[in-house]
Amino acid sequence: MSKKPRTVFRPLDGLLLLDKPLGLSSNQALQQARHLFRAEKAGHTGSLDPLATGLLPICFGEATKIAGLLLGSRKAYETMAILGVTTDTDDADGATLLERPVPSLDDADIETALAPLRGPIRQRAPIYSALKQGGEPLYARARRGETIEAPVREVQVHQLELLEREGSHLRLHVECGSGTYVRSLVRDLGETLGCGAHVATLRRLWVDPFATPRMYTLDELRAIAERGETALDACLLPIEDGLSGYERVVLDEDGERRLGFGQTVPCGGGADGLVVAFGASGRCLGLGQRNDGRLSPQRLFRWAGQPVVGVPHSGDHA
Known part of the structure; x- marks a missing residue:
């Protein structure tokens, strides 16, 4: 062979x-x-x-x-939640822990249960997750059968909406910040409704930008x-497409060269904070920190400070 x-x-x-x-x-x-x-x-x-x-x-x-x-970054998901069944992973890949009857619910009941799960909330992570305790992922400890106290963290849920309901199946749209577990949202929704729930399907729709x-x-x-x-x-x-949410600062040739050598350079007015630095040729140099009209390098790409031979772009081999 x-x-x-x-x-x-x-x-x-x-x-x-x-x-x-x-x-x-x-x-x-x-x-x-x-x-x-x-x-x-x-x-x-x-x-x-x-x-x-x-x-x-x-x-x-x-x-x-x-x-x-x-x-x-902010992210958006569509998920199908199934009411009445709780699993150890909070999704369909896990083992069933508990089955409970689903009460008679209307859209108003579901909206009442969804409302507390929006905004800045405190959320307990699933025990089967990649979060680490003592340098080891929780899922590794869970698979060994250890008792785990999953951490509770503050997360941001920007949107949580019911799109469709058919029997015990709820299709939901979620927009949330970093660190939010959709599995935990569905688990907590099910507990609020008194019947439990788990994620059957999950699709990430977009990630800013x-x-x-x-x-x-x-x-x-x-x-x-x-x-x-x-x-x-x-x-x-x-690469710069991933930085489109940050202000763009264009440097002249001297500023580009000096920034590439790790020096702080003048960059004109504007709010202090993280910005994306571009050279006069149009190539993206990386991230800089602006403070009082001066720009210091933060995370520069390897071509920053090198002579312009061709502007690097997707697929370029350097």
Whole structure:
């Protein structure tokens, strides 16, 4: 039997908006995409459970430097909740813990139960989650049968709306901030209604700043790869697309060179805070901190301070 050829990785920078398939962990999906693109370095921005599908932004190369910013972004989901059954994972992948009859409910009853779950709330994470205690994920301890006290954290739920109701099935739209577990929202909704609930399906619709994302499935990417790496690389977004929510500051050639060497440079007026620095040529240099009209480097890309040969963009090999 012939061995599968070993992947020869290459430098590659850009953002891939992957439509994660059902049944894969986020890391498994990441590794498949990484090997397909032959990217030397890759990371994702916010895990999705194997049961979940939808947008998983993947950062290649220098884009990994902005992964933390995308991780903290606002996100939107659609989920199907099933009332009457509680599971140990709070979703359909778990073992049933308790079955209870679903009371007669109307939309007003459900709205009354949803209302306390909106806004800044305190939420207990699922025991089967990637949150770490003592350096170990909770799910690892849960699988060993250990008793776990899952942490309670403050999270932000911007929207939580009932889209459709059919018997014990509730289709919900959720928009939330970083660290929010939709499984926990559904679990708590079920407890408020007195019958329990779990997530049957979950799809991530968008992540700021990608409000209307063009996502690619792994199967689509494999088909595109048959046309060559130039076609495949065209699926990537430039890194600066992930920074569109930040103010843009354009430096002259001297300012670009000095910032690239780690120096603080004048940058004109504007509010203090994190900004995106661009050179006179139009290339994105990275993130800087503006304070009193001066810009100091925070997270610069490797080409900052180097002579302009060609403006780096998605798919460029450097």
